[in-house]
Amino acid sequence: MKKILVPTDFSSCASIAAQMGCWIAQKTGAEILFLHGLKTPVDWVNLPKTLEDSYPEIKKQIGQANQYLDELVQQAKHQGVKAEKSIAFLEGFETIAQTVLDIENDLIVMGSHGQRGLQKFVIGSHTEKIMRWAKAPVLACRKPGEHLPNFNTIVFASGLEDDTHPAFERLIHFADSIGAENLYFVEVTTPYNFKPTGEVMKQIRAFVDSHHFRAISLHNVTHYTVEAGILEFAESVKADLIGIANHGRTGLSSLFMDSIPENLLRYGQFPVLSIRV
Secondary structure, eight states, X not given: OOEEEXXXXXXXXXXXXXXXXXXXXXXXXXXXEEEEXXXXXXXXXXXXXXXXXXXXXXXXXXHHHHHHHHHHHHHXXXXXOOEEEEEEEEOTTOOXXXXXXXXXXXXXXXXXXXXXXXXXXXXTHHHHHHHHHOSSOEEEESSOOSSOOOOOEEEEEOOOOGGGHHHHHHHHHHHHHHTOOEEEEEEEEOTTSOOOHHHHHHHHHHHHTTOOOSOEEEEEXXXXXXXXXXXXXXXXXXXXXXXXXXXXXXXXXXSSOTTHHHHXXXXXXXXXXXXXX
């Protein structure tokens, strides 16, 4: 992992995401880019310098944004992490999601909760667009806690589709790079995809057989919905992170439809690492 992108609007949840990004960067030796999206009524990038004084409010916003970004960069450097900043000037119907998707990176870390926090920034269409279309894995936390998780215990939820092998391999590399100790692999059986436990466990073992980690604990749980099963299992093992393969809008999976990664964020308390298939 070389580059981590942390979109921020300077809210409390964004602050937690920034700290989380720095912690991962420390573990992996990656660099961080802090990105802030600023919507302006004019094309600020191409606006002649002589006209900038005509928009004092925009200049004030830019100044404040740069100040906050500088603070994040300095905080990262104090932790031994190389960091840079960038402001994306948005105009018209542009969204921060579009800008995020255009930036090459190895991981996106973002917050996703709060009436005055990142709600408009990532919840809804922005979250869906980033999670479904980002080539890089997206690590999102729904709301801040008292302490940063150490990601020592990770749950990977899978429907055992053949095309999710690369996603699981990426999760293993991530777990290795941050020093995770416990990795749980879980498949959720619902009334709509029912199979006997023995058959499911045989499929799980066959799926995991080609992957290697220090120790992978295999589980099949039953529940009314996939999301409820994943969250209940994650709570039972005191997970620090849930990993999931995301098929995006074109996915063929009968289990992992578009809304599941977002639902895990919306209804659970765990950070979610969404890995695009």
